[in-house]
Amino acid sequence: MRNPANLVGGVGSGQPISLLESVNIHFSYENGYKVFENINISVGQDKFVGIVGPSGIGKSTLLRIMGGFLAPDSGATYLMGKKITKPTPKVVFVHQSIITFPWMTALENVMLSPRSMKVPQSEAEIVAMKALEDVGLQGFEELYPKEMSGGMRQRVAIARALAANPMVLLMDEPFSHLDELTAEGLRQDIYNILFRVDTPLKGVVLVSHNLTEVLELADEIYILNNIPATVVGKLVVDIPRPRSIRNPKFSEYLDFLYTKLSPPGGKKNE
Amino acid sequence: MNEDLIIFLSVLATAGRVLGLVLLSIVTGWFLSYGAIKGKIFENIFISISEVFESVPVISFFPVVLILFITRIGGPLGVELAADFLVFTAVVWNIWIAEYQAFKTIPREMVEVGENYRLGFFSILRNIYIPFSIPRIVANLFPSVSDGFFYITVSEVFTIGVTTFQTFGIGTEMQALIAAGNTNGIILAFVFLALVIMVIIFFLRSFSKHAVAKYTVDTDTPVIRRGRFSFKNTTRRLSSTAATPFTRLSKYYRRRNPSVKNEMFEPERSGVNYSRYILATIGLVILAIILYSSTLLVLSVSDGEWSRLLALTPQIIIGLLYDYSRVAVVIAVTFVISITLGYYLAINSRAESVGVPLIQVLTAFPAPVYFPFVYIAFYPDFHAVFGPLTSEFFVIALAFISTFYYLFYSFWMGVKAMPSEYQELMKNLNMGFFSKMRRVIIPSTFPYLIAGISSTINSTWGGLMIGEYWPSIYGSRTLQVSNGLMRFIDINTRSGNLGAAAWASFVFGIVVVVFSIFFTRRMMDLARKRYVAEEGVFAA
Incomplete structure (x- = not known):
C-alpha cells in the first residue's frame, strides 16, 4: 500500500x-x-x-500512566517539562464509564471540581454554570444524573473536567457507552467545546478503538500494537474540519490504520 | 479427664455450636426463601417476621427463651436448647434475608434455563438457586460468626433466681477457671480459643475468595480454579483481579432491598399451582400459632399483674432513654474510627492484608470471655480518669468492643464497593480528606453506613445487657450502672422476676420496631433513592 505523505513510521523526532x-x-x-x-x-x-x-493492548492503562494514576516501571510523563508523579487537576481524566455522583445535581456534580480547589461557593457556582453552558446543558442544572440520558451525563462529566481548568484532558473511550446518534452529536460538538479560546485547555488525548471516531477528531494518532505494546506508527491527520468520512483521504488513513492494527506479530511474553 | 483436654474440648464444643447453628441457618434459609419466592402469602409472613425479629435485638428474647426452654422443657436438654436458640436467633436473620434477596434477584434467564430443562425441586435448588446465593451468604458469614461467638459464651451459663443453669462450653469452663483462680487454665483457654477462631477465620476467608471467583455472575470476573490463574490480557480483567476478592464480595453485603421490583420476580404462571396453596397454608398456620400463643400468654396474666407491669412502664422508658444515650456514644465513637481506620485499610492494600484479618479474628474473639480481665487490669487507671463514671465507661467500652465491627465492616465494604473511578476522580482533583469524606465517600457508602449503624445499634444492646449488671465479673466485684433498661431486664431475670423482664423486653421490642420503621427504613429508602454509587456510573 502507498504510504501517504503525512504518515510516519515511528515516533517523530525534532518536535x-x-x-x-x-x-x-x-x-x-x-x-x-x-x-x-x-x-x-x-x-x-x-x-x-x-x-x-x-482491544486489550493497554490503551486505558497508558492513559492512566500519562495521568499519574499508575507509576511506570521506567520512564516518565512530563507536563510542560515537569514530571508528573501523581494525579493533578491540570491533567484531568474522563473515564470510559460515565462518572457522575447520583446524589448531586448536574450543577453540584460540576461544582465538585472548583470546590475541591477551594474556590468559594458562589464563584464555584458561576464556574460550574459556565461549564454546563459550554457543554450545552443550560437549563438542566438541577437535574440528577438518573434523570438524564447517557449523552447528557457524559456532558456533565466533561463539564466537570472543564471546570477544573485543566491544561490536558485524557479521554478514555468517552463515547463508547453512548448510542451511535448521541455519540455522533457529541463528537461534532466536542472539538469546539474543548478548544474554545477562553479555556486554558491546551491538549487532549483520546483513547479509542473506534478508528472512524479518532480520525474524525484527532490531529495526530499514535498506533499501538504488539505484545508488549509499542508505538508502531504515528499518523498526522491532514483533513480540514469538519471532517467527512467521504473525503478520499479519510479512507486512505483508515486503510493505513487497519494495516497497522493487524494482529500483533511481535515477540511473546515469557 | 485431663484438664487441658477438657478446656480444649470446651472450646470445640462452643465453636461447634456456633458453626452448627450457622449451618442450620443457611440450610433452613434456602428452603424458606424458596418457599417465599413461590408463594406470596408465605413470603409476606416469612419476610415480615424475619424483618421484625432482625430489628429486635436478640438479647431481648432471652427472658422469653428462658421461660420456654427452662420451665417447659427443663433438664440439660432445656439449657442446651435455650443456649442454642439464643445463638440461632443471633446468626439466623441476616443469613435468611441474604438468601431471600439472592433468590429474589436471580436473573430470570437462569430460572428459565432451569424450567427449560424441567429441573425438579432439589435439582433447581442445587444447580441454580443455592450457587447463586453463595456470595451473599459468604458476605454475611463474618458478622454472623462473630455474633454467634459473642452470645454463645454468655448463654452457656446463666442464672435465674438462685439457680444457675449451664451447659458444656468455653463460657462455662472459663467461669469455673476464674472461680478456681486457675491462671494457667485461663491462659490455656485463651490460647485454644484464639487458635480455633483463627482457623475458622482463615477458612472463612479462603472460602470467601473461592466463592467470589466461582459464584459471582459478573461477566468480567475471571474464574480462579484452585490456584490456577486464568489471565487474559485486558486492562478490565486486570483491574478486577488486582482488587481483593472482598471488593466484589462487598456488593453482596447487607444490601437490604426489601422492595425488590416485580420484574425481577419469578414469572407468573397460569394454571393451578398446588405448592402455592400448600405454602400459603404453612404460612398461615405459623401465623396462627404465633397469635394463639400470644393470646394465651396475655390471658394467662392476671389483672393485678397487668397493673403492676403497667406501673413499671415509666421506669422502663427512662431506662431506655439512658440506654439510647449510651448507644449514641458508641455509634459516634465507632463512626469516627470507621471513617478513619476503615478508610485507611480500604485504600491501602498492604495494611488491609494484615489489618482486616486481624480485626476479624479480634472481633470473633468473644468479648465476654476476656472483658473481666481487661476490667480488673485497667480499673485503677480508668478510675483515676473517670472517677464515678468509671463503670459507665466500662459498660460503654464493652458495648463498643462487642459492636464496633459492624459499622466498621460495613463502611469498609462500602468503600471497597465504590466505583474505582470515584477514587481516581478524587485523586485527580486533589481532594482533601474532609472534602472526600463529605462529598464522595460518605454519600457513596451511605447505604452501607445505614445498614452498619442499624446492626451496630442492634448489637450494642447485647454489650449493654451483659455490662449494665454483671455480678461477680471478677471475684466479688460487680460491674453495674445506676440506670438502664438492660440493667432492669438483667436484675429481674436474675431475681426470677421473669414477668417484669418479659414486659420490659416487650416494651423495648415495640420501641425498636418503631425506631426501625421511622428511622432505619426511611434512611434505607433514602439511601436506595439517591445514594447508590453504581447508579452514578453509566456503562450501558
Whole structure:
C-alpha cells in the first residue's frame, strides 16, 4: 500500500518540547506480564491526539500512566517539562464509564471540581454554570444524573473536567457507552467545546478503538500494537474540519490504520 | 479427664455450636426463601417476621427463651436448647434475608434455563438457586460468626433466681477457671480459643475468595480454579483481579432491598399451582400459632399483674432513654474510627492484608470471655480518669468492643464497593480528606453506613445487657450502672422476676420496631433513592 505523505513510521523526532510528553514508558503488571515497552508519546500545544490499538493492548492503562494514576516501571510523563508523579487537576481524566455522583445535581456534580480547589461557593457556582453552558446543558442544572440520558451525563462529566481548568484532558473511550446518534452529536460538538479560546485547555488525548471516531477528531494518532505494546506508527491527520468520512483521504488513513492494527506479530511474553 | 483436654474440648464444643447453628441457618434459609419466592402469602409472613425479629435485638428474647426452654422443657436438654436458640436467633436473620434477596434477584434467564430443562425441586435448588446465593451468604458469614461467638459464651451459663443453669462450653469452663483462680487454665483457654477462631477465620476467608471467583455472575470476573490463574490480557480483567476478592464480595453485603421490583420476580404462571396453596397454608398456620400463643400468654396474666407491669412502664422508658444515650456514644465513637481506620485499610492494600484479618479474628474473639480481665487490669487507671463514671465507661467500652465491627465492616465494604473511578476522580482533583469524606465517600457508602449503624445499634444492646449488671465479673466485684433498661431486664431475670423482664423486653421490642420503621427504613429508602454509587456510573 502507498504510504501517504503525512504518515510516519515511528515516533517523530525534532518536535519542540511538548505540552504533555511520555518518554520511554515501560510497564508490567504485578504478575510480571509486560504491557508496554519503550512507549513515547508527545502532545503538542493545541493538539488533539488519538491513541488507537487492538482491544486489550493497554490503551486505558497508558492513559492512566500519562495521568499519574499508575507509576511506570521506567520512564516518565512530563507536563510542560515537569514530571508528573501523581494525579493533578491540570491533567484531568474522563473515564470510559460515565462518572457522575447520583446524589448531586448536574450543577453540584460540576461544582465538585472548583470546590475541591477551594474556590468559594458562589464563584464555584458561576464556574460550574459556565461549564454546563459550554457543554450545552443550560437549563438542566438541577437535574440528577438518573434523570438524564447517557449523552447528557457524559456532558456533565466533561463539564466537570472543564471546570477544573485543566491544561490536558485524557479521554478514555468517552463515547463508547453512548448510542451511535448521541455519540455522533457529541463528537461534532466536542472539538469546539474543548478548544474554545477562553479555556486554558491546551491538549487532549483520546483513547479509542473506534478508528472512524479518532480520525474524525484527532490531529495526530499514535498506533499501538504488539505484545508488549509499542508505538508502531504515528499518523498526522491532514483533513480540514469538519471532517467527512467521504473525503478520499479519510479512507486512505483508515486503510493505513487497519494495516497497522493487524494482529500483533511481535515477540511473546515469557 | 485431663484438664487441658477438657478446656480444649470446651472450646470445640462452643465453636461447634456456633458453626452448627450457622449451618442450620443457611440450610433452613434456602428452603424458606424458596418457599417465599413461590408463594406470596408465605413470603409476606416469612419476610415480615424475619424483618421484625432482625430489628429486635436478640438479647431481648432471652427472658422469653428462658421461660420456654427452662420451665417447659427443663433438664440439660432445656439449657442446651435455650443456649442454642439464643445463638440461632443471633446468626439466623441476616443469613435468611441474604438468601431471600439472592433468590429474589436471580436473573430470570437462569430460572428459565432451569424450567427449560424441567429441573425438579432439589435439582433447581442445587444447580441454580443455592450457587447463586453463595456470595451473599459468604458476605454475611463474618458478622454472623462473630455474633454467634459473642452470645454463645454468655448463654452457656446463666442464672435465674438462685439457680444457675449451664451447659458444656468455653463460657462455662472459663467461669469455673476464674472461680478456681486457675491462671494457667485461663491462659490455656485463651490460647485454644484464639487458635480455633483463627482457623475458622482463615477458612472463612479462603472460602470467601473461592466463592467470589466461582459464584459471582459478573461477566468480567475471571474464574480462579484452585490456584490456577486464568489471565487474559485486558486492562478490565486486570483491574478486577488486582482488587481483593472482598471488593466484589462487598456488593453482596447487607444490601437490604426489601422492595425488590416485580420484574425481577419469578414469572407468573397460569394454571393451578398446588405448592402455592400448600405454602400459603404453612404460612398461615405459623401465623396462627404465633397469635394463639400470644393470646394465651396475655390471658394467662392476671389483672393485678397487668397493673403492676403497667406501673413499671415509666421506669422502663427512662431506662431506655439512658440506654439510647449510651448507644449514641458508641455509634459516634465507632463512626469516627470507621471513617478513619476503615478508610485507611480500604485504600491501602498492604495494611488491609494484615489489618482486616486481624480485626476479624479480634472481633470473633468473644468479648465476654476476656472483658473481666481487661476490667480488673485497667480499673485503677480508668478510675483515676473517670472517677464515678468509671463503670459507665466500662459498660460503654464493652458495648463498643462487642459492636464496633459492624459499622466498621460495613463502611469498609462500602468503600471497597465504590466505583474505582470515584477514587481516581478524587485523586485527580486533589481532594482533601474532609472534602472526600463529605462529598464522595460518605454519600457513596451511605447505604452501607445505614445498614452498619442499624446492626451496630442492634448489637450494642447485647454489650449493654451483659455490662449494665454483671455480678461477680471478677471475684466479688460487680460491674453495674445506676440506670438502664438492660440493667432492669438483667436484675429481674436474675431475681426470677421473669414477668417484669418479659414486659420490659416487650416494651423495648415495640420501641425498636418503631425506631426501625421511622428511622432505619426511611434512611434505607433514602439511601436506595439517591445514594447508590453504581447508579452514578453509566456503562450501558
